[in-house]
Amino acid sequence: MFDRPSAGERTALVHLHTHADLDHLAELQELAVTAGAVPVALVTGRRQTPDPRYFIGKGKLEELAAAVLEHEVQLVLFNHTLTPSQERNLEKALSARVVDRTGLILDIFAQRARTFEGKLQVELAQLRHLSTRLVRGWTHLERQKGGIGLRGPGETQLESDKRLIAHRIRQIEKRLDKVDQQRRQSRKARKRAAAPVVGLVGYTNAGKSTLFNALTKANVYAADQLFATLDPTLRRHPVSGTLEIVLADTVGFIRQLPHELIAAFRSTLREASEADLLLHVVDASDDAVEEKIAQVNEVLVEIGADSVATIEIFNKIDQVDGALPRLERDAEGRICRVWLSARSGQGLWMLDRAFEERFLAERIRRTIHVGSADAALRAKLYRSGKVLRDDSDEFGGWELEVEMSSTEWRLLTEDGLLSSKQYATNAAA
Secondary structure, rough: EEEEEOOOEEEEEEEEEEOOHHHHHHHHHHHHEEEOOEEEEEEEEEEOOOEEEOOOHHHHHHHHHHHHHHOOOOEEEEOOOOOHHHHHHHHHHHEEEOOOOHHHHHHHHHHOOOOHHHHHHHHHHHHHHHHHHHHHOOHHHHHOOOOOOOOOOOOOOHHHHHHHHHHHHHOOOOOOOOHHHHHHHHHHHHHHOOOOOEEEEEEOOOOOHHHHHHHHHHOOOOOOOOOOOOOOOOEEEEEEEEEEEEEEOOOOEEOOOOOOHHHOOOOHHHHHHHEEEEEEEEEEEOOOOOHHHHHHHHHHHHHHOOOOOOOEEEHHHHHHOOOOEEEEEEEOOOOOEEEEHHHHHOOOHHHHHHHHHHOOOOEEEEEEEOOOOOOOHHHHHHHOOOEEEEEEEOOOEEEEEEEHHHHHHHHHHHOOOOOOOEHHHHEEE
């Protein structure tokens, strides 16, 4: 293994592309700086298929080796996913540590995690990644244990390390399962309170935390850097006298987000998949805005959140010449896009208007038959909805006409308190 220095590392960046994707290269440079590296050399090239041994061809390998010597490079960062054997071969050829894109993002997440849950999630992702790469830097552990008092049943040191890592993974998964249970209980409590949950999603550094702070007056850390915040934060936001929502700030997405992170952050990302509405925050000043929207949508599909209603928030209009706050509607007349600036406050009132239209306009009216043994249900309907009419029937029960939000109605039916035989649709309110 190559020791990691405590200060910034002199780094060479490697990026191969098959078309003009210079924005990907800029993102690699920003990731490297975010991780604390000091880029001093850059090697780029074009290749149709990766070399199975070194990922790059022999010519580029020689060019990279020369750059490593010339600039006294300690770390080589690849903007691609490398196999364990490719990392091992490259390290032997370059006499420097080699880290691929996945390892780089995992390192940034390890630096950013602050809460107990966040640290556990990052450690789990790192261990899962490391478990497939033990042989890369630990080939000396293939020998069996030896010496007085150390001779075992023939297990190699590498096998022992794999077993210890697997045991630690199981421990972390159990702890995260408990955290997940607590989150589920919190979500149930929010549902009982009938407060709609709005999740903030988007590409990293799109301004999610800044928008979150602007709406909730919270003090979540926000900075112009990748993955400024990892840990999920939930706050209430009073929209009007009759509507209050819960905003959930989630981890930012990125191109080729490592699968290990998606698996480890499953409880965090579930806040997005189980939200009533998603705000897809977009950096309106970014030249690659359409590509980043597509990348976020791919991750939403992977975590099962693609079916959740979404409003696109084109943020940072204060950095776009001629851009003004405005609302855009889809073919059905619903608000589908809001242009605003979370930092300057331009257009924030339009977002509250979108919340009101989305949650207050979706009110429904139903006629419900409540039996004499269901007095508790009748009381619940009085608390959660607006009872328009209450008539007794000849069997001691009641026929109620109620009006409530679609969210409150969904909770009643999902909890099994009402069956389809108990109610009939009157009309949309």
